[in-house]
Amino acid sequence: MTALPPEIDSWFAAKGWHPHPHQLEMLARGGDPATLLVAPTGGGKTLAGFLPTLVELTENPRKGLHTLYISPLKALAADMRRNLTGPIAEMGLPIRVEDRSGDTTQARKKAQRADPPEILLTTPESLALLLSYEDAPRVFANLERVVVDEVHALAESKRGDQLMLCLARLQTLRPDLRRVGLSATVEDPPALSRFFMAGGCPVLTADPGPDPDIAMLTTTAPPPWSGGGAAYAIPDVLEEVKKHKTTLIFHNTRAQAEIFFHNLWLANDEGLPIGIHHGSLALDQRKKVEAAMVAGDLRAIVCTGTLDLGLDWGDVDLVVQVGAPKNVKRLVQRIGRANHRYNAPSRALLVPANRWEVIECQAALEAVLARDLDGDPRGPGPRDVLCQHILIAACSAPFDADALFAEVTRAGPYAALTRAQFDECLDFVATGGYALRAYDRWQRLKQRADGLWQLRDPRATQLIRMNIGTIQDTDTLKVRMRQNRKQLGEVEEGFAASLTPGDTFLIGGRIVRFESLKEMFVDVSHDRGRKPKIAVFAGSKFATSTQLSERILRLIHRVDLTALPAHTREWIGLQREVSHLPQAGRILVESFPHYGRAQTVIYGFAGRGAMQTLGLLLTRRMEEAGLGPLGFVATDYATLIWGLHPVEEPAFLFSRQDLVDALEGWLSENALMKRSFKAVANIAGLTPRNFPGTRASGRQATFSSAILYDTLRKYDPNHLLLDITREEAMRGLIDFGRIEEMLDRTDARVDHVITDRVTPFAAPLFLEAGRVPVEGAGREALIQAEAEALMREAGLA
Amino acid sequence: MNTYRFTFRDATLDFLPSGALHWPDEGLLCVSDLHLGRSERYARRAGALLPPYEARETLTRLQADIDATAATTVICLGDSFDDDAAAAGLDEPVALWIARLMAGRRWVWIEGNHDPGPVELGGTHRDALTLGPLTFRHIATADAVGEVSGHYHPKARIAGRARPCLLADRQRLILPAYGTYTGGLRSTDPALTALMAADARAVLTGPRPVPIPMPR
Known part of the structure; x- marks a missing residue:
């Protein structure tokens, strides 16, 4: 076992803490090229990831970027900076920690490139942007370690694919770079390790801790036949909130969170402090709720997947999941939010929103107790992300196609990419890849006499850098109060277009009245006492997983149905009869x-x-x-x-x-195909979302990607982007x-x-x-x- | 063909599903904002490489409208080309196609803000053209009467779908963009609400042109 340096050891002692076994094990493996740590929520994963860095920098202090930490959430990177700077100062270690994201000022970013801190905390998109600059080899010249947080979450989206391509790039710049992945409990850790590192890497699994204390909420009223609001359960949920210090109330969609929060307030006679948190709320609204939460000022937070990840929310002692969890793995991760302490059981209650969900909730909680997680195998790395990566590579320096192909296949998701597929992507980026070779004079990339590929027009870098990333926001408009222009949040453009003055909707738990649509803003005023129309947020509608569906089918055929409430038993019996x-x-x-x-x-x-x-x-x-x-x-x-x-x-x-x-x-x-195409065309760089200049003028200059889709289908049906779109839609929508x-x-x-x-x-x-x-x-x-x-x-x- | 027939300054006009305007008594077809060569211009300016098929798609529709109406006069109401270089740089099949369309009929290119210079394709070049009660120009003017213009690419939304549309009141018509790769400006935009009278209509393009009160 590796001994801790005295500064760190005495800090642990002063706090009365002991490192967990897996934290020490991570330290012992500090020199390994790659490790994936799988530990339950609250298992001290991040400290496990950073401990080797702290030890190395304590024993051999040095300047320059040593460790890069990447998290899917900007807020997590910022939070991590606070969490690290405190202990580092207390230990008296000479280590500078900074975070970098889209919110970091230009001046700060420039300074970071000129004089990087020893530890830099950032997001996949900010890393991709850093790699697009000519000076990337210098910035990363001394990089020793990369710590990727929430690998399980990243692996579920294209952001993860992009990050893995970036890690392959970093590994080319620094062949001895060591990487550590931190993941919550997942169903197939070896598969995740193959995503994290082509060919896979050793997995360290921490003790999963005791079984959670999980049950279905017993309600006075039975759930309704249909719908997703769970309004019937409001009084019982409120009772549970009163019995606990802090409760997180998870919902599957933003719209449902809004309605539930609204109803909860109406029933909240004692005026318990309760907040709401989801991705469509204005940033300062969210920050206020987060701050109140950390300070322990809130008794409950109604939330969506935005609180699924990372941040330490203090003293949560109950998690309530409203609506069927759809997916056992996510449920387990949510449950872990309660009792954010290692080796303490988490307490959670499931609230089915309708009769079907009663069965689904029962099946899900049985799966949780059986530790039977679900998940679909990942497909190969999406090629639209690869197209963007080729553009990013061209921004940083002229590249050799053979070398770039070799590098790309060292990224886990692209390990099986063929040279023909790579060449097709390169051709798309360079010439558009059309059957009609129309752009000989205006190619985006040109091959030089020495064989290297470079941008034809160096001015293109600005547009490319502005459009780095794979996150697809639906087109949204900001909602603001007409009187004081205070921003409340966002709604989808399509929803805004459906409003006529006088219509009311819920946002941030309050009812507002639609006044007018001005430029890029939805102007609203306060409205009391009316029944609101509901904001249609982008909140994802998950499908119930294959494994959970199987459990449900087995459950209804059981001879003994006593696990289910009487009303549901009778319903199933009647169906069998009729x-x-x-x-x-x-x-x-x-x-x-x-x-x-x-x-x-x-x-x-x-x-x-x-x-x-x-x-x-x-x-x-x-x-x-x-x-x-x-x-x-x-x-x-x-x-x-x-x-x-x-x-x-x-x-x-x-x-x-x-x-x-x-x-x-x-x-x-x-329409689903067109929606998929829109995302693919954005990511692959065919239809940039952002233009130099204001957002509004950029938008007016664009035209619908549906037209491009129709044109391609008619004139170039074998085009690469149509192929990618088809592949994606078949798997996704x-x-x-x-x-x-x-x-x-x-x-x-x-x-x-x-x-x-x-x-x-x-x-x-x-x-x-x-x-x-x-x-x-x-x-x-x-x-x-x-x-x-x-x-x-x-x-x- | 399902057309929308209406009377404007004593002229009987048909608005076609494609967004073209037909004046049967004059054998005249008017289209606006073709923006030919847009994909080439994007590429030249180091933007994205769009599918280079928009000129053929636009000309396919124009050909169909000319064939269906047997028009003897065609007016292109400005911004026919995305810029002058795009007009000069048309690839040969497209240039030949335009020449075939022009053969045997009167063809008028009205100047637009994108294509101020004369093009080398023949036909007549004008900044505006008056025929009987109607005046054709690219950008609407404040006090005009009987004016037919384009430029704004108006579109309007109904039943959750936005479509390019014709704007019409007693004084003026504003045609939708005919080109394939053209975005649109909502009829609710101040630029359009300021121009159009309170009782203006919007006629939406689509399988059958649909008139509605102009959304504002």
Whole structure:
């Protein structure tokens, strides 16, 4: 075991602390080229990551950048600076620690490049930007270690892919660079280590600690049949808040957090201090809540995934998850937010928002106690990120294609990239990669006589640097008070466009009245006592994971259902009597008349995205079969389709080849594809989001990426970006993989139940929001009707 | 073709789904803001390399409108080219295509702010053109009567979808941009609300042109 230097040892002693075994083990492995540490929340991961740096710099003080720390959150980097500077000062160590992010001033950033601190705390995007400068080799000349925090979270997005490319770049600059990854508990640590380092690296797993104290909240009122608000549970949640010091109340979407917070306030007779925190709130609003939280001034915080990561929130002793957790791994990580102390059980309560979620919550908490985590394997590194990386490389210096290819394949996500794929990306960046070779004179990259690639026009660096990163914000507009211009937060542009003056919506827990849309601002005023329209935030709608869906299917078939509340047991029993219980190995289809329409319910248990896609595909098949489908709605478990004529024999709907063909045909016009394309085109550098000059003028100069998509499909259907878009949509928004998994598991065996009325499991579907009309002639008819009404109203008809 | 027929200063006009304006009595077709060569200009200025197909896409639609209306006069209402260099640098198939479209009919290029100079493609070059009750120019003027202009790329939103649109009141018409790679300016923008009278209409492009009160 490595002994601690006296300064550090006596600091631990003075605090009365002992390093955890895994912290000492990390120190012992300090010289290894790469280690992935997997430890539960509150396991002192970050100290474990920094301890070798502190020891090295204590034993051999030196100037220049020694350790780079990268976290997915700006706030985490800033927080870490505070957490490190205190102990470093107390230990009397000669170590300078600074953070760097988009919020750092230009002057400060310049100074950091000229004279880097020993420890620099930053984000993946800021690192990519640092690497785009010509002086990157000098800035990183003495770099010894990289510590990447929250690797599990980074691995779930393109930000992680970009970071791994940047680490490969750093490793080229510093071949002896050592890297440490810090991760929360994940289902497959070796796979994560292969993401972190091509070929994988040793994994150190810390003691996972005691089982959490987790249960479903017992409520006085039963949950409703449908919906996601969980308003029924407000009094019981409030009781729990009173019983605990500090409670985090997690929601899956921002809109749900807003509504819940609003209702919680209405019921909060004792005036308990309760705050709200989510990604659409103005920065200073969020900071205020964070500060109050750290100071222990708040009894509860209603929040979303923004509080999933890192920051030490002080004395949280209860986590409440409202709505089904959808994914066991995330639930475990959230639960860890309570009792942020090593080896103390975390206390958590699940609050299902409706009947289906009662079953899902029970299945999830059983999975948590069985330590059975879920997760989907990662696909190969996305090529749009690689295109951006090639641009960044060209910004920093002329490059050799062979060397860059070799470097890229040393990044875990790109280890299997072929040379042909790389060359295709390079060609796209250099010439646009079009079948029509139109840009010979104006190539973006030129190959010089010595074979190196460089930017044709050095002025291009500004535009490229302004657009570094892979985070895709939906287009949002700032919301501000009309009187004092105080900013409250953001709403999606589409939502803002749907507002007419006088409409009300919730933001930051208060009701505001829409006044006007001016330039890039939504001007609002206070409004009391009205029922608000709801802000449609970008909050992601997760799909229930494959593993959790399997558990749910097993759970409902149990002989002994006593784990579930009585109302849910009765509901399941009734479904068994009236129809069938869905099974993993068969597709259950129910047909019955309701509301004067022929209703068809397909229980596929493939997650929301896939069930939504299935709705699109099946209505297309039904249209062809002359069944006159009018619309559908999808949940994580089932798709409900209504139309003019009943489905007599549903087996024809599930032919794999037909579904694949329908997908191909339907893909071309699909809005989901266009949304995927928009992100791909942004990241790959085809449609920059930011332009030199003001944001507004930049936006006016742009045109819809949907037009580019249509043009490419028509004139260049094999273009690289269309290929990337297809690959991405199939995995992401369209989630065709889960449909295929459903077909594999059921082998298209269909049980068809025909009844004369709505079945118990189908009933909640009729209350489900998010009904999708079948597109086509219907859309035009809708526009015509609305236009005529408007003209009549204006006296112009 | 589904067109929107209306009377403007005693002229009977058809607004076409594509965004072109047809004056049947004069055999005249008017299109605005083609912005040909936009992708080339972006590339030249070290911006992104956009799919270089927008000129053919724009000309395909223009050809279809000319064929459908059998127009004998075509007016391009300015900003036909993204800049003068783009006009000079058209690739050969596109230049030939334009020449084929121009053959056998009167063709008027109105100057725009993007393309002030004359182009080498033949046809007539004017800063404005008056025909009967109508005056064609690129940018609307404050007190004009019977004016047909472009420049602003107006668009309007209905049922959650924004589409390029024609703006029309008793004094003037403002045509949408016809070019494929052209963004739009909401009709609610002060530049447009200041120009258009209170009772102005917006006619949206699309499978069937749709008139609505101009959103402001």
